[in-house]
Every structure is written in structure tokens, then in C-alpha cells.
Amino acid sequence: MTLRNExxxxxxxxxxxxxxxxxxICLVAEMLLNAVNESGTAKGMVVGSVARNTWISGDxxxxxxxxxxxxxxxxxxxxxxxxxxxxxASRFGGQFVEKYAEHPYVNAxxxxxxxxxxxxxxxxxxARIQSAVDxxxxxxxxxxxxxxxxxxxxxxxxxxxKAGGVYGSDLMTEGFAGYLCELLVLRYGxxxxxxxxxxxxxxxxxxxxxxxxxxxxxxxxxxxxPVDPNRNVAASVSRAQMGEFIELCRGYSASPGLEFFYPPAxxxxxxxxxxxxxxxxxxxxxSISFATPHQIPDIVVPQLRRSSAGIAxxxxxxxxVVNRYSEAMGEDHCYLLFELLVDRLPSLxxxxxxxxxxxxNAGKFSEKYLNQKVFSGPxxxxxxxxxxxxxxxxxDVYSLLASDDIFSARLGKHVMRSMKRKCDVxxxxxxxxxxxxxxxxAFFNKISSVGALKKE
Amino acid sequence: MTLRNExxxxxxxxxxxxxxxxxxICLVAEMLLNAVNESGTAKGMVVGSVARNTWISGDxxxxxxxxxxxxxxxxxxxxxxxxxxxxxASRFGGQFVEKYAEHPYVNAxxxxxxxxxxxxxxxxxxARIQSAVDxxxxxxxxxxxxxxxxxxxxxxxxxxxKAGGVYGSDLMTEGFAGYLCELLVLRYGxxxxxxxxxxxxxxxxxxxxxxxxxxxxxxxxxxxxPVDPNRNVAASVSRAQMGEFIELCRGYSASPGLEFFYPPAxxxxxxxxxxxxxxxxxxxxxSISFATPHQIPDIVVPQLRRSSAGIAxxxxxxxxVVNRYSEAMGEDHCYLLFELLVDRLPSLxxxxxxxxxxxxNAGKFSEKYLNQKVFSGPxxxxxxxxxxxxxxxxxDVYSLLASDDIFSARLGKHVMRSMKRKCDVxxxxxxxxxxxxxxxxAFFNKISSVGALKKE
Numbered sequence: 001m002t003l004r005n006e007x008x009x010x011x012x013x014x015x016x017x018x019x020x021x022x023x024x025i026c027l028v029a030e031m032l033l034n035a036v037n038e039s040g041t042a043k044g045m046v047v048g049s050v051a052r053n054t055w056i057s058g059d060x061x062x063x064x065x066x067x068x069x070x071x072x073x074x075x076x077x078x079x080x081x082x083x084x085x086x087x088x089a090s091r092f093g094g095q096f097v098e099k100y101a102e103h104p105y106v107n108a109x110x111x112x113x114x115x116x117x118x119x120x121x122x123x124x125x126x127a128r129i130q131s132a133v134d135x136x137x138x139x140x141x142x143x144x145x146x147x148x149x150x151x152x153x154x155x156x157x158x159x160x161x162k163a164g165g166v167y168g169s170d171l172m173t174e175g176f177a178g179y180l181c182e183l184l185v186l187r188y189g190x191x192x193x194x195x196x197x198x199x200x201x202x203x204x205x206x207x208x209x210x211x212x213x214x215x216x217x218x219x220x221x222x223x224x225x226p227v228d229p230n231r232n233v234a235a236s237v238s239r240a241q242m243g244e245f246i247e248l249c250r251g252y253s254a255s256p257g258l259e260f261f262y263p264p265a266x267x268x269x270x271x272x273x274x275x276x277x278x279x280x281x282x283x284x285x286x287s288i289s290f291a292t293p294h295q296i297p298d299i300v301v302p303q304l305r306r307s308s309a310g311i312a313x314x315x316x317x318x319x320x321v322v323n324r325y326s327e328a329m330g331e332d333h334c335y336l337l338f339e340l341l342v343d344r345l346p347s348l349x350x351x352x353x354x355x356x357x358x359x360x361n362a363g364k365f366s367e368k369y370l371n372q373k374v375f376s377g378p379x380x381x382x383x384x385x386x387x388x389x390x391x392x393x394x395x396d397v398y399s400l401l402a403s404d405d406i407f408s409a410r411l412g413k414h415v416m417r418s419m420k421r422k423c424d425v426x427x428x429x430x431x432x433x434x435x436x437x438x439x440x441x442a443f444f445n446k447i448s449s450v451g452a453l454k455k456e
Numbered sequence: 457m458t459l460r461n462e463x464x465x466x467x468x469x470x471x472x473x474x475x476x477x478x479x480x481i482c483l484v485a486e487m488l489l490n491a492v493n494e495s496g497t498a499k500g501m502v503v504g505s506v507a508r509n510t511w512i513s514g515d516x517x518x519x520x521x522x523x524x525x526x527x528x529x530x531x532x533x534x535x536x537x538x539x540x541x542x543x544x545a546s547r548f549g550g551q552f553v554e555k556y557a558e559h560p561y562v563n564a565x566x567x568x569x570x571x572x573x574x575x576x577x578x579x580x581x582x583a584r585i586q587s588a589v590d591x592x593x594x595x596x597x598x599x600x601x602x603x604x605x606x607x608x609x610x611x612x613x614x615x616x617x618k619a620g621g622v623y624g625s626d627l628m629t630e631g632f633a634g635y636l637c638e639l640l641v642l643r644y645g646x647x648x649x650x651x652x653x654x655x656x657x658x659x660x661x662x663x664x665x666x667x668x669x670x671x672x673x674x675x676x677x678x679x680x681x682p683v684d685p686n687r688n689v690a691a692s693v694s695r696a697q698m699g700e701f702i703e704l705c706r707g708y709s710a711s712p713g714l715e716f717f718y719p720p721a722x723x724x725x726x727x728x729x730x731x732x733x734x735x736x737x738x739x740x741x742x743s744i745s746f747a748t749p750h751q752i753p754d755i756v757v758p759q760l761r762r763s764s765a766g767i768a769x770x771x772x773x774x775x776x777v778v779n780r781y782s783e784a785m786g787e788d789h790c791y792l793l794f795e796l797l798v799d800r801l802p803s804l805x806x807x808x809x810x811x812x813x814x815x816x817n818a819g820k821f822s823e824k825y826l827n828q829k830v831f832s833g834p835x836x837x838x839x840x841x842x843x844x845x846x847x848x849x850x851x852d853v854y855s856l857l858a859s860d861d862i863f864s865a866r867l868g869k870h871v872m873r874s875m876k877r878k879c880d881v882x883x884x885x886x887x888x889x890x891x892x893x894x895x896x897x898a899f900f901n902k903i904s905s906v907g908a909l910k911k912e
Contacts, residue, residue, distance in 0.1 A: 202813040203840060220840065239840035243812035247836065250819075281831060282802035319777070319797065323806060341775065342798050346738035350779060356699035357658040363706075375737060376901055380703065384659060384676065384695035445832055 008156055008191070011261045015155045017057040025050055025062065028111050032064045035088045036117075041080060042066035043122060047140040049178055052147055054154040056162075062115045065137060067122035070130065078103050081119020088117060102131045126227040138227040143182050153191040156261075157181045160191075163261050164248040169236035171301045172329075176245070180233050183209065183223055195249045203239065268437025269444070275429050277444050283323055284343030286397055287431035288336040288406075289424045292329055293414035300329055303412020308336045310410030311401070318394050319345050328439040334415070335436050337443055343397040348375050353386030362386060401425045464612055464647070467717045471611045473513040481506055481518065484567050488520045491544045492573075497536055498522035499578060503596040505634055508603055510610040512618075518571045521593060523578035526586065534559045537575020544573060556752075558587045582683040594683040599638050609647040612717075613637045616647075619717050620704040625692035627757040628785070632701065636689050639665065639679055651705045659695065724893025725900070731885050733900050739779055740799030742853055743887035744792040744862075745880045748785055749870035756785055759868020764792045766866030767857070774850050775801050784895040790871070791892050793899055799853040804831050809842030818842060857881045 004012070017025070029046045036044030048063035049055035066084055068077050082098060085106030089096035093115070096108035105118040120133040129135050147154065161167035161176050169177035176184075187209050188194040206213070206222040214229030220239040225231040237245075252260045269277070278285055288311070293300050304327040312322045321342035328335045353365035366378045369388045377388035394400040402425045407416065433440070460468070473481070485502045492500030504519035505511035522540055524533050538554060541562030545552035549571070552564035561574040576589040585591050603610065617623035617632050625633035632640075643665050644650040662669070662678040670685030676695040681687040693701075708716045725733070734741055744767070749756050760783040768778045777798035784791045810817035822834045825844045833844035850856040858881045863872065889896070 200815060203811065238838070240836050240838050243836040243840045246812050250815075281804045283804055321775070321777075321798070323804065341801055341804070342777070345797055348737045348739055348779065348797070355659065356702050359656060359706075380696045380699040382694070382696050384699045 003192075004152075005256050007256050007258050007261070010258060011156060011159055012152055015056045015159050016152065017055065021057060024111075025055075025113070028113055028115075029062055029064070031092065032062065032088065032110070032115065032117075035091065036064065036066050036084065039066075039084050042068050042084060042119070045137055045140070047136050051140050052143045052154075052182065053151045054143075054147065054158070054178070054182060056155060056158055060113045062110075062113045063136075064115060064117050065133070066117060066119045067137065068119060070121045070123050070128070072121070074103075074130070077119055077121065081117075082106060085117035085119070089115075102133060135225075135227065135231075139179050139225075142226055143179070143186075146186055147182060150185050150190060153185045153194075154182050156191040157185050157194060159261050160248070160252070161245070163263050164244060166241045166245050166248070171236075171298055173241070174236055174238035175241045176237060177233070180223060180237075183207075183226070183233060187223075195252060198246055198249050199253065201242070201246060203242075266438060267441065268439075269441040270437075271432050274432050274440055274444075278429060281339075281444075284340040284397060285428055285431050286338045286340065286343070286401055287424075287426045287433065288338075288401060288419070289333050289426075289433065290415070290418045290422060292332060292334050293418050295414055297329065300334070300412075300414065303415045304329055304334055304336070307409070307411040307415045308338070311336065311406065312338060314406070314409040315340070315397060315400070318400060319349070319392070320397050320400075324443075326439075326443050328436050330435050333435065334418070335433055335439065337431065337440075338397075338401075339443075340397055345392060345395050347392050347395050348389055349392035350387055350389050352381065353378065353388065355383075355385050356380055357384070398425065398427045459648075460608075461712050463712050463714050463717070466714060467612060467615055468608055471512045471615050472608065473511065477513060480567075481511075481569070484569055484571075485518055485520070487548065488518065488544065488566070488571065488573075491547065492520060492522050492540065495522075495540050495543075498524050498540060498575070501593055501596070503592050507596050508599045508610075508638065509607045510599075510603065510614070510634070510638060512611060512614055516569045518566075518569045519592075520571060520573050521589070522573060522575045523593065524575060526577045526579050526584070528577070530559075530586075533575055533577065537573075538562060541573035541575070545571075558589055591681075591683065591687075595635050595681075598682050599635070599642075602642055603638060606641050606646060609641045609650075610638050612647040613641055613650060615717050616704070616708070617701070619719050620700060622693075622697045622701045622704070627692075627754055629697070630692055630694035631697045632693060633689070636679060636693075639663075639682070639689060643679075651708060654702055654705050655709065657698070657702060659698075722894060723897065724895075725897040726893075727888050730888050730896055730900075734885060737795075737900075740796040740853060741884055741887050742794045742796065742799070742857055743880075743882045743889065744794075744857060744875070745789050745882075745889065746871070746874045746878060748788060748790050749874050751870055753785065756790070756868075756870065759871045760785055760790055760792070763865070763867040763871045764794070767792065767862065768794060770862070770865035771796070771853060771856070774856060775805070775848070776853055776856075780899075782895075782899050784892050786891050789891065790874070791889055791895070793887065793896075794853075794857075795899075796853055801848060801851050803848050803851050804845055805848035806843055806845050808837065809834065809844065811839075811841050812836055813840070854881065854883045 029050060033044040033046060036042050045065045045067055046062065047065050048061060049059065050062050066081055068080065082104050086096065089106050089108035089110065093108045093110035096106050098104055099107050103119065105116055108115045108117065118133055120136070121130050123129055123134055126135060126138040158167060158178065158181050161181060166175035167173070168175050184194050185191060187207055188197045201221070203220050204222070208224040210226045212229040213224045217232045217235070219232055219235050219237070220242045221234040221237045222232050223234040225233045248260065308325045308327040312325045315322055315338065320340055323339045323341050325336070325338045327337070354361035356362055365386050369378050369390070372390070375389035378386045381387045400406065407420065411419065485506060489500040489502060492498055501521045501523055502518065503521050504517060505515065506518050522537055524536065538560050542552065545562050545564035545566070549564045549566035552562050554560055555563050559575065561572055564571045564573065574589055576592070577586050579585055579590055582591060582594040614623060614634065614637050617637060622631035623629070624631050640650050641647060643663055644653050657677070659676050660678070664680040666682045668685040669680045673688045673691070675688055675691050675693070676698045677690040677693045678688050679690040681689045704716065764781045764783040768781045771778055771794065776796055779795045779797050781792070781794045783793070809821035812818055821842050825834050825846070828846070831845035834842045837843045850861070856862070863876070867875065
């Protein structure tokens with residue numbers, strides 16, 4: 001029996017589902033299972049945290065997989081799966097939608113639960129999976145057979161990660177998936193041991209529970225999937241989020257307060273605060289907003305990241321100095337933010353040419369500038385290259401961002417399309433945007449998890 | 457017989473000494489030789505361009521070496537050499553000074569000539585030289601025995617290099633020594649051939665006339681000394697000056713005008729021009745001046761270079777953006793000049809700390825800033841390192857340069873001493889200095905040799 005501190009006892013009393021909740025969720029799950037099995041074509045299986053007894057009280061997600069024979073053709077599986085999903089959804093619920101991951105599935109609201117009905121292949125060996133969803137039943141069986149006695153530890157780990165903003169393997173969060181939380185608890189034998197152990201994690205940390213790693217990964221955290229030697233369960237975890245988690249664990253070890261599980265709500269900043277912060281920092285702020293592309297977040301989010309990085313590097317190439325940048329995806333609009341230390345430059349610009357000993361290009365370069373108006377040159381730099389001082393194309397950031405030159409930045413395809421349709425560039429106080437108050441607050445009051453809590 | 461173009465014929469008529477000049481120089485040289493030989497202890501030898509018949513008309517330098525037996529102890533050689541030098545100087549001239557290179561020598565004014573009387577060892581094999589001056593007689597013999605018929609070509613090459621500002625192996629010029637000019641003429645068989653050949657020189661160009669290179673050099677131009685396989689005669693030539701020379705040759709090939717031998721005098725700029733240029737460029741100019749250290753130029757010049765580079769890098773470390781910098785050594789004062797694209801910054805400064813997974817330093821870093829007033833942080837950067845936004849120490853270049861922090865730059869020893877005594881920092885129009893008008897002109901109207909001539 002693990003010793004829990006006061007905080008953990010309190011947290012468990014909040015996150016551990018009561019008998020009533022367990023009974024009601026099991027009832028619905030069984031009803032759905034039976035419905036799948038009755039179909040005669042597929043075998044039903046409940047997967048996810050409900051199947052593993054590791055769901056946080058109040059979670060309303062039930063994942064039901066419909067397992068078909070592996071020799072069934074892919075189209076038949078997709079078609080039959082959708083038909084069965086639809087029929088079950090309409091029989092018990094009413095409201096449902098079809099969604100697409102690697103193949104289509106049905107998402108329905110049944111008895112107040114958010115139910116996914118997902119077709120997959122019932123392969124007998126995880127080495128023979130035909131698509132990523134086929135792996136899920138193996139994960140569930142792996143955890144089910146081992147997690148007994150550690151369910152509370154998984155609940156604590158999940159609530160701790162959620163509170164710290166590092167729970168979830170989606171591209172916006174870049175954090176810890178539920179299955180990863182379970183594996184880590186298994187590996188270290190409990191929540192407290194995990195909290196201790198991870199404080200000495202280093203970049204490239206590798207955890208291989210069953211000792212069957214099949215290839216090298218260069219992710220910051222590597223947790224080899226016990227059911228697949230060639231898969232890193234922690235591939236989604238970014239360097240920064242791994243760092244945040246380590247920070248959280250250090251902070252919790254030092255002072256294990258309830259706020260690590262239930263942090264104060266993060267408020268956005270007001271327009272007044274925004275303007276005060278801006279004037280205090282003395283930096284140049286620029287925003288670009290445009291309509292959110294009609295694509296799923298997993299496509300848009302990486303494109304936003306690439307675009308803001310691309311624009312920041314365009315600014316740097318033009319001699320401006322970027323302090324930081326970020327990006328937010330709203331329902332209607334996306335919002336890129338750039339903070340500059342240097343947003344205005346003298347018109348003098350030094351262009352470097354080929355080395356003098358490159359006879360052909362040397363001639364071209366000096367010819368080109370000998371009859372142009374220049375500040376000075378062409379001359380020869382100490383490194384033996386030609387250089388000439390000419391007029392800078394862009395002397396301020398706003399003009400550059402508002403020009404067509406912005407499209408010479410490396411932008412995501414859909415982001416570029418949306419920006420070309422309409423693109424709103426603003427500077428300074430005008431960057432304020434009601435829809436992104438919380439994002440603006442986080443942008444300026446950036447603080448690491450532990451820092452934030454200690455400062456309270 | 458080489459074909460000369462009109463320009464070269466004209467140049468030769470100016471630089472080739474007439475019979476009268478030759479006779480008078482020979483007379484003095486012989487007189488000095490005899491005086492050395494009469495001493496009984498040393499054997500006299502005329503070296504340098506006079507001995508090689510390659511002096512430019514009007515040059516007044518006569519180098520007389522006093523060769524002592526190699527078994528004589530070093531101190532005896534220095535003492536006897538100075539005594540003999542002094543006695544000859546006072547016998548024929550009157551005015552003389554003692555100077556120091558690798559060992560002391562006498563510099564005297566005799567019959568209007570600038571005479572060096574230099575003691576050295578009469579070694580029989582250049583591999584056995586005891587100091588660098590012992591090598592000079594070998595150079596003279598090597599050239600004397602081969603240059604016959606190419607003397608005019610050497611004169612053209614010397615005048616061409618002088619006019620282009622690339623003649624001289626001293627550290628300020630970083631150009632072509634007289635001996636190097638002679639070797640290049642020998643290697644290519646004449647001035648015109650040299651002008652053609654060097655246009656296809658590349659960085660690292662190696663010329664090894666006698667094919668006995670004894671080691672690798674990574675200088676931009678490598679000319680193996682025919683009398684020493686381990687010496688690069690062109691070691692003094694910088695990448696930029698090698699480039700200038702190539703440029704000059706290209707320009708002269710394209711349009712062989714007299715201006716390549718007699719360029720228009722470079723005038724300095726006036727104070728008005730200086731202020732106009734400054735306002736046009738829109739950059740920030742800063743100067744530092746201090747008393748010239750009492751050392752020979754070969755010590756001071758490299759220290760000035762290192763110091764201006766060190767200060768430029770200090771400025772860059774503090775976030776400022778340097779366009780270029782230069783340095784000048786005057787008789788009384790030295791003058792460092794820095795031109796900045798960015799000389800003022802917001803007070804916000806991002807300090808990057810250790811990676812989160814460095815547990816010990818991580819704790820120190822976050823502790824340090826958690827109780828300080830910061831703009832934001834500590835937070836975790838995308839690269840997994842801590843960062844914090846604090847107040848910048850220096851928000852403008854002038855304050856930094858005028859503070860003691862300037863001594864944290866990498867400075868030459870004697871420069872640092874002089875600056876610590878008194879150091880005058882100025883900004884903008886106040887940087888004007890009457891003593892450095894020509895230097896200021898060259899600083900701003902920087903132009904490569906060919907460019908300058910074409911633009912006329």
C-alpha cells in the first residue's frame with residue numbers, strides 16, 4: 001500500500017469515480033458491447049481509460065472498438081464499420097457524426113456519454129497491425145493485465161499533468177497521452193516514485209519497459225511501446241513540455257500543495273494591462289491575423305508554427321531583431337504575434353558579394369554596382385569578399401509585413417492561401433485583440449510551471 | 457624583349473634611375489662597404505633593392521650588412537656591430553640612431569641617404585641562420601643572380617603595388633614586400649605575365665619556384681621562399697589586400713591607364729562633408745581616442761586591431777549591431793571608430809539559463825530570479841533551457857563605451873593601459889577629429905581599387 005500525503009488523499013477523493021458513476025458507465029459500455037457482438041460480423045471491445053479503470057471522475061468518454069477479421073478488405077471494413085456504428089448510434093442515442101482518423105468512425109452522444117465507435121482489424125499479433133487503430137486493443141490488454149493496484153497512481157498522474165498543461169498528445173499541447181501516463185506509472189511503480197525519478201531525466205531519456213527497443217529515436221523523451229519495438233509512445237512530447245513536467249515534479253517534491261492538481265484559473269489580460277505591459281517592455285509588437293483555414297487543427301497548428309517561424313526568420317534576414325513570437329488558432333481567426341527588439345533600421349544596408357577570386361561572379365557584382373548610387377563600395381571585405389553599401393529595402397517592420405514580400409517567408413500552404421485572401425497587420429497597441437486575451441496574457445507573463453506556483 | 461604599352465614606357469621613364477643617380481648611390485654604397493671591410497672584423501655586403509638594381513628612382517635607402525663569423529657569441533656580435541655601425545655613421549654622416557629589430561642596428565643619414573648598418577652572421581647555408589636578418593644576404597644573392605633583364609619589370613610591379621596601396625609587408629599595410637615583388641616577377645617571367653596570371657589566383661594560391669615546400673601554410677597567398685622551404689614570403693599578405701591586388705590587375709588589364717601607377721591623391725574629408733555623410737547614412741558613429749602607446753608600430757598596430765575587434769564584439773554581445781569598425785594610429789593619439797546600425801535597445805533583455813535537465817544549475821537559476829523583479833519568467837524555452845526577461849545593463853552604446861565595462865573587452869595590453877589612463881569617447885558629429893581626416897575619408901568612401909579608378 002502506497003503512502004499518500006494529504007494532498008494526494010484529497011485529490012483522489014475528487015478524481016476517483018464513485019460506485020454510482022462506475023455502475024452507470026459500465027452499464028452503457030456493456031450495452032454497446034452487446035450491440036456490437038449481436039451484429040454477428042464484428043467483436044466488440046471497450047478500450048481507453050474506461051476499460052483500464054483509469055478514468056478521471058466526470059470524464060464522459062467511452063471508446064468502443066469493433067473488431068473485424070483481418071482478411072476483410074479495407075473498403076469493406078470501413079463500410080461495414082460505419083454502417084454498424086450508425087445503427088448502434090441511432091438505436092441508443094440519436095445524435096451522431098462521422099469522423100475521420102486513419103479511417104472513418106462514428107462519434108455519438110449516448111446516455112450523456114461521448115461515444116466513439118471505431119472499426120479495426122482483430123489481429124492476433126501486434127506486429128501484424130494494418131493501421132494505427134489496430135494497435136489500441138493491444139495497449140488496452142497490456143495495461144489491463146498489469147495496472148491492478150496502481151489505478152489511483154494513474155489518476156494522480158493524469159490530474160497532475162492536466163493541471164500543469166502537459167496532458168495530451170495533440171500538436172498544440174505536445175504533452176503526455178493517457179497511455180504514456182499509464183506506462184510511466186507502471187515503469188516506476190507509482191505516482192510518487194515517478195515524480196522522484198523524472199527529476200533526473202535528461203534530454204534523450206529512454207525508457208524501454210520490456211527491453212525490446214527496435215530502433216533509435218532522437219526525441220527528447222523516448223518510451224518504447226511495449227507492444228511495438230519501433231514506436232516511441234512519447235514522440236509527441238516536446239523538449240519544452242518535457243521540461244515543464246520536470247519543473248512541475250521538482251516543485252511538487254519541494255512543496256506538495258493542492259495547487260499542483262488544481263491551479264488557479266488563468267485569466268487573460270485587459271486592454272489597459274496590455275498597453276501598460278507594452279510600454280514597460282519598450283519593444284515593438286506586431287500582429288498578423290487572417291481567417292482560420294478550414295482544416296483540422298492537426299493540419300493548421302503545425303502550419304501556423306511554421307509560418308510564424310518563417311516570418312520571424314524573414315524579419316531577421318532583413319536585419320530586424322526578434323525577441324519572440326507565437327501563434328494562436330481561434331475559431332474564426334488565427335493570430336500571429338511578433339515582439340521585436342529592433343524594428344527600425346538606418347537605410348544603409350551592406351550587401352556581401354562573391355569572393356574576389358571568383359573571377360566570373362566578381363566581375364558581375366562590381367559591374368552591377370559601379371554605375372549605381374551607393375553609400376560606398378564595391379570594396380573588399382577582410383574575408384576577401386566584395387561588399388557594397390546600398391539602400392535597405394525595408395527600414396521598418398510594419399512596411400515589410402504589410403507588403404507582398406511577406407509571402408517570400410516560409411509559410412504553411414493553407415496559411416499562405418488565407419493570408420493572400422486577407423491579412424490584417426497591426427503594430428503596437430493596435431495589436432490588441434478581444435478574442436485572444438488569454439493568449440496575450442500567456443505571451444507576456446510567460447513563466448514556468450513551478451515558478452508560477454511559487455510566486456503565488 | 458618584352459613589349460611595353462605606352463603607360464609602362466612612361467612609368468619606366470619616371471621610375472628607372474638615371475646614370476647620375478646610380479653613380480651617386482653606388483659611390484656611397486661602395487664607400488660604406490669599404491669602411492666595413494676595413495674594420496677587419498666584419499665583411500660588408502650591400503643588400504636590398506640597391507644591391508639588386510631594383511630600386512625606384514628617388515628611393516634613398518641603402519642597406520649595408522656587416523657579416524660576422526657564425527661562431528661569434530650573440531652578445532659580442534651585437535656589441536661589435538653597434539660599435540662599428542656607430543663609428544661608420546659618425547665618420548661619414550653625423551646623425552644616427554640605434555634601432556632594434558631582432559637585434560640592434562644603426563640607422564644613419566649619410567650623404568642624404570637613409571642608411572641601415574645591420575650586423576648579422578655570415579652563415580654559409582641558409583638552413584643554419586641564427587636570426588631572421590641572416591637570411592637577407594641569401595635573398596640578395598638569389599635575386600642578384602637571376603633578375604638580370606627583369607629589373608624594369610620589378611620596377612613596374614613595385615610602382616603598381618605602391619600606387620594601389622598594397623606595397624609593404626608591415627602590419628598596417630598587410631601587403632607585398634619588395635622581395636615578394638621580385639619573386640613574383642621571376643616566377644611569371646615579367647610584369648605583364650604576372651598581371652595576367654594573378655587574375656586567376658584563388659585563396660590559398662601556392663607558388664613554389666624551386667619546388668621544395670617544407671610545410672603547409674594556411675595563408676591566403678603562399679610563396680615559398682627559395683632559400684627556406686619552411687617560410688612563406690607572402691605571410692604578411694591579408695585576404696583583403698590579396699583581393700585588392702587581384703582587382704588592380706583586372707582593372708589594369710581592362711584599361712591600362714597611368715592612374716594605376718599614379719593615382720589621384722586621396723584627400724581627406726572636411727568637417728562639413730563628414731557631417732553630411734553621417735546624416736545620410738543614418739547610422740550611429742562612436743569614436744574612442746587615447747594616447748598612442750610608446751611602442752613600435754609592429755606592436756601597437758596589431759593591438760589596435762585586436763582592441764577594435766574586441767570592442768565590436770563586446771557591443772554585439774550586448775545586443776547592438778555593428779556595421780563596421782576601424783582603427784588608426786596617429787603620432788600622439790590612436791583613434792578607434794565604430795559605426796552602428798543599432799545603438800539603442802529596449803531595456804528588456806532575455807537571459808538564457810541552463811537546460812532544465814541540469815538539476816543543480818536549474819535550481820540555482822530559477823531561485824535567483826524568482827524573487828527578483830523581472831519582465832517575465834523564468835520560463836522554459838523551446839530548446840529546453842530556462843530563460844528570464846530582465847533589465848538590460850546597457851540600453852545605449854555611448855554609456856557602455858564610457859563605462860568601465862569597456863575593459864571587459866579583449867584589448868591589447870598597451871592599448872588597455874593607455875585607455876585606462878585617459879580615454880575620450882564621442883558620438884555622432886563629435887567624433888570628428890582634425891588629425892584623422894584622411895582616415896575618415898577612407899572609412900566612409902570605402903571602395904575597391906578598380907572601382908575607385910573606374911568611377912573617376
